[in-house]
Amino acid sequence: MDFLQLANKTIAVFGVANRKSVAWHIAKQLQEVGANVLFVVRSEKRREELAKLTKDAPVYVCDVEDEAQIEQLRKDISAAHEQLDGLVHSIAFAEYEDGVKPFHETTKREFLRAVDISCYSLMAVSNALKDLLSPEASVVTISISTTQMASENYGYMAPVKAALDSSICFLAKSFSRFSKIRFNAVAPGLLKTSASAGIPGYVDSYLYAEQIIPRGEAVRTEEAASTALFLLSPRSSGINAQQIVVDAGMAINYFDRDIVERAMRADK
Secondary structure, eight states: OOTTOOTTOEEEEEOOOSTTSHHHHHHHHHHHTTOEEEEEESSHHHHHHHHHHHTTSOEEEOOTTOHHHHHHHHHHHHHHOSOEEEEEEOOOOOOOTTOOOOGGGOOHHHHHHHHIIIIIHHHHHHHHTTTTEEEEEEEEEEOOSOSSSOOTTTTTHHHHHHHHHHHHHHHHHHHTTTOOOEEEEEEEOSOOOHHHHTSTTHHHHHHHHHHHSTTSSOOOHHHHHHHHHHHHSGGGTTOOSOEEEESTTGGGOTTOHHHHHHHHHHTO
16 A cells, blocks of 8 residues: 555655765655655765665756756756656755854854755755646755754754744745645754764764663654655645654653763762
């Protein structure tokens, strides 16, 4: 039984970096249920690397900072496909080369570039491809489980993700004027990906999350991907402008008795 009703649907997946990427796990699961996946990556080098994994699936290049490339992407996809049934936006960028610094020292250039790549790109790509999207298409972006916890090592990316979360609401509203296209976000807890590994101090935070999560195991990337598949499918037709948190219950367990006791003993 095709429960998700995604067989033969055409989905564009933005942001695959490697086998550990959320986008890769989403694409893999889409292919397993019979969907046609179009990959979109940011550079020719990334396309060459991804081609080794994707076999015959088409891979397009689009640097979302470049408006001309977004327009060219629209032309390239429309030349080969009449319609897109869904879009996955798994794109984020922040500069941590100089290490962690206080939030208030974030430069204007760093912040605005992160907004452009991580948030505005969803608006830009959705707008460029709106005439290709089917009237009941689903657009899914990847956010984070909370933007209100001031994790110092994540820094200015949390406010950027907060803007992304707000954007899905406004996109859902504006697209409703001419379609039933839905916009939602999957918001996972800490994941073991190559991108997250580049965040200073992330590994310690990940290991701490495993202690906080009631099941004693961090969220798996494929769990976030499975949620994205549901949101892409017609089975989630009643869900729009929402952020679906996938944190394995971490948010309910910060005051776990054993963890509190260990912390108090450590202070003595």
